[in-house]
Each structure stands twice: as C-alpha cells, then as structure tokens.
Amino acid sequence: MLNKENIRVVQLIDSLDIGGAERMAVTIANVLTDKISFSGLVCTRKEGDLKGTINSSVNYTFLNKRKSIDIKALFKFRNYIIVNNVNCIHAHGSSYFFAVLTKFILPSVKIIWHDHLGNRVSQKESNWFLRFFSLFFSGVLVVNEELEKWAIQNLKTSNISFLSNFYNTKQNEVNQTFLEGEKDKRIVCLANLKTPKNHLYILKSFLASDLSNKGWTLHFIGKDFRDEYSEILKLYIENNKIEDSVYLYGSCLDVGHILSQAKYGVLASTYEGFPVTLLEYGFANLTVLSTSVGFCSKVIIPNVNGYLFNPNEDNALMSLFKALPNSESKNKEMATNLNTFVHQNYTAVKVVEQLLNYYQKWL
Template identity: 55%
Template structure:
C-alpha cells in the first residue's frame, strides 16, 4: 500500500456557495493538509463565501466553467493537475462529470465520487450519465447507508463506502452577522432557501405555536435566490405580521459565530442525505428539532438528543416548538447529550483516516 504522503489529491466541487456538500469539500481539503502529500480544492463553476474558509496552505483554483463541456475550463483543470502532480480527484456531487472528462485525457488519475444527494433513491431521474461514467471511478463515498446500497446496485464500481459527514473547528471565519432578538430565545434554521428544506413548514408551525408572543424569534440563514420559493416565505412573513419575529439573513459564512448567538436549531427538510447542519448544531450545544429523514434519526433521538418529528407534519413541529419554549429545563440536557454524541461519533480524525485509507488502496 502506498504511503499517505504519496497521495496528491484535490476536492472538486461545482460551487463554493455555502451548502452541505460545499462545506464538506472545504472541510475535507483542510483536514487532509497534514495527512497527505498535497491537498487542493478546485471549484468548477462558481466561487462563493466558503472561499474564505479554505486554509491558505490548501492549493486552490477556480475554473470559471461556462457550460457543461467547456474545453477551456477542462484545460485549466488539466494544467493545475499536472503542475501539482495530482494523482487523485475527490469529486463531489455533479462534478463527477468534469472529473471523468479529465480522466479521458489523463488515464492515470484516480476518481473518488462523493454522493451527497439524499433523494437519489426516490428520484425519477434515470442517471444514465452517472452510471456510464461510474466505470471511471476508483471508489464511491456515500453519506448514508441507503445511498450506499443504491450505488452498489446501480453503479459500475465495486468499492463503495459509507462516509459519515463531520465538522471541524479549524476553519477560519470572521464574525460579522449579528442576530436580532433576545439571546436566549433565538431559533436558527441553517439551510439555503430552496426545496426540499421546507422553510414554509417552519414558518407555519412557528406562527401556530404563538411563541413569538413570548419573545421567541426565528432566523433563516442561507442563500436567498430571490425566486418564487423565497417570495412565498417573505409574503407569509408580511401577511402574518411576523416582521419583528422572523428574519432572513441570506448567505453567511460565519456559521459558528451565528450558532453561538442562538439557543435552538431546527432542520425540517422533506428529505436529506446526511446534513452537516445537525453536527454544527450539536457542536454549538443547541437544542435541536429535526425531521425524520435520511440520516437524521441516527443523530437526533427523540427526547434524548433533541426532538425528532415526522416530515411535513406541522402539528408535531408546532408542539416541539411549544415544548422548547415551555420546558426550558430540558433544553440544556438535550443540547449537552447531542454535543457529547457528536464529539464521540463524528470526530474529524476518524473520517479523514478512512478517506486517506481509501485513496491509498488505489494508488
């Protein structure tokens, strides 16, 4: 088996706008710095706020890809790979396509594909291209066991591993966001404003709970695309006179600073893979409400490490919010148990070792 220092790897991601897959790509690149010979990160299509959280020692390139098959961008990637003697590409999400195009011109490069898409199994898409290009993969990482089973059955690759997400305190961030409201009555919802995050369910349940009358506030942190989804949320806030209780901040990179200002974290998605958000809530010692989707039930055990509710169930979410507001003596216990669980089970060192070992076996 090759030495870890022989590994020269880049994380390949389409964007650096804050999101679960994007944060994981940055966290892995930073985490590998001291473990391998070279750790880099390349974004293909779009830069974003996470650019500032990449360790300065991580090699970085932006390809400025304009279309699906962009030969100029592919040449820039090929040049970056050659100059830095990269032998392994860790492609996240849809970036596998560009990684496969590169491999056609550089057959010696190994590709590991990282699947973050929680609804892939139920989706009606055929995934013809993914299945076709999977023949070029040396291995696949999935964020839950359901995706692992799907990949083993559907893709043309033998090496498929479940790889738990993890969070790290090592990324540098500049605190800039100041949350409104009272410090011990802030509820944070950390998720970009789009389907399937189900922000409207959060708003409806928050309104129905009437805890805003007791001074509780809801803070939506995530990219606002200024689209129909976002407009629906803003109209709901206005129509129900919630302007002094619900606040939309847009995309923020100072996540750890934001979470320190809150008491409660919620995630009420219709579907998920393995949300990094729950780990971040746990590290920040928040009391958490989560829907029972994807990997969430492994992290949030109902009334043990938080409150676990059924997907799309407004009544359950309303009741959980009321419990948190009226049974504050339980909140600290739930938060502490979640914090301990996350620290004991999702230590960065263990995951980085697993990633490195997978790379090594294919060199």
C-alpha cells in the same frame, strides 16, 4: 497501495456557494493539508462565499467553466493535475462529469466520487448517465446508508463505502452577524432558501405555536435566491405580521458566532443526505429539532439528544415548538448529550483517518 505521504488529492466541486457538498469539499481540502503530500481544491463553474474559507495551504484553482464540455477548462485542469502530480480526483456531487472527461484525456488519474444528494434514489430518469460514468470511478463514497444501498445496486464499481460528514472546529471566523431578540428564546435555521429545506413549514409551525406572541424569535440563515420560493416566505411573514419575530439574514460565514447567540436549532427538510447543520448545532450546544429524513435519525435520538419529527405531518413541529418553554431542564440535558455525541463521533480526527484509509486502499 500508497503511503499517506504519497497521496496527492484534489477536491473537485462545481461551485463554492454555501451548500452541503461544497462545504464538505472545502472542509476536506483544509483538513488534509498536513496529512498528505498534496491537498488541492478546484472549482469548475462558479466561485462563491466559501472561497474565503479555503486555507492558504490548500492549492486552489478556479477553472471558470462556461459550458458542459469546455475544452479550455478541461485542459487547464489536466495541466493542473500534471504539474502538481495529482493521483486522485475526489469529485463531489455533479462534478463527476468533468472528472470523467478529464480521465478520458489523462487515463492515469483515479476518480473517487462523493455522493451527497439526499434524494438520489428518487431521480430515476437522470441516473442512467451516472451509471455509465461510474465505470470510470475507482471508488464511491456516500453520506448515508440509503445512498450506499442504491450505489451498490446501481453503480458499476464495487468500491463503495459510507463516510460520515464531519465538522471542522478549527475555523477562522470574523464575527459580523448579530441576531435580534433574546438569546434564550432564539431559534435558528441554517439552510439555504430552497424547496427541500421546508422553510414555510417552519413558519407555519412557529406561528401556530404562538411562540411569536411570547417573545420568541426565528432566524433563517442561508442564501436568498430571490425567487418565487423566497417571495412566498416573505409574503407569509408580512401577511401574518410576524416581521418582529422572524428574521432573514442571507448567506453568513460566521456560523459559530451566530449559533453562540441562540439556544435552539431547527431543520425541517423533506429530504437530506447527511446535513452538517446538525453537527454544527451539536457543537454549539443547541437544543435540536430535526427532520427525520436521510441520516438525521442516526444523529438525533428522540428525547435523548434532540427532538425528531416527520416533516410531512402538519402539526409535528408545531407541537414541539409549543412545548419548548415548559421543557427547559430537558432541553438543556439533550443539548449536552448531543454535544457529547458529536464530539465523540463526528470530529475531523475520526473521519479523516477513515478517508485516508480509503484513499490508501483504492489508489
């Protein structure tokens, strides 16, 4: 077992686009800098907007990997580990593949794999590769209980633990995004424009609730991939003439500033692991309308600290939207309850101590 001061860990991630796994990799690297002797972050394939959120005290490197097995990138990472005396690769999501390749040429390094994928259980055909590679993991961290159960049943390591996501409130932001509409009638959705995030369902529910005719506005914050999914959303907005009520902002880094301008936060994904978005909503004191999938139902207690709905029920979200204007006192109370709950359970201080204990136990 290592002492904390001897733990030298690099977070490994395939891209720095804004996403759940990517955000947690950066957040963990940032908060560990003053708690262990070395905190690094290595991006293998693609840099992105999150690069600007990496603390200067984090030892960051980009490998510029061009193909699945990139020998140049592999030996660059091997050299990084040797030079910085790294004893653990904390591999997030799909980066486990590159981490194991590295272990083949540097057997002494340990691998902790961190699974963030909410629909892992349903991906039966692609998991055989992961099962084999798990032979080389020293441990596995998962973000919800369903993933923990799956990992125990399927992976070739016994060192499996649940580690909740957390939100680091100590972040430097440049306020540059300003929302349209009235603050008390703004609903924000933090989610990249992609299939599981269910934006069209939110749009249909918003339109059916008639809130757009009462001065309410809907704000989508997340990367626009300019694909068919995105075009369907834009066409729906145009065809239903709600351009003055629905706004798309693309990727934004000033999340705290954005949420301070809103009163409600919605998340309607058809699957999730543990969305940091709910924690961000809670810290911003928003009234939350959340999907019931993944770990969401462990954070949101219906009618106590938020609203919970089944994203596969056609009118579930519409009914909640419709009731919002008549429930101001209740909404305010639930927002306060959620704010208290996330401060008590999902701050960096609480979760990072658990992570450090895990490192110590298995390194």
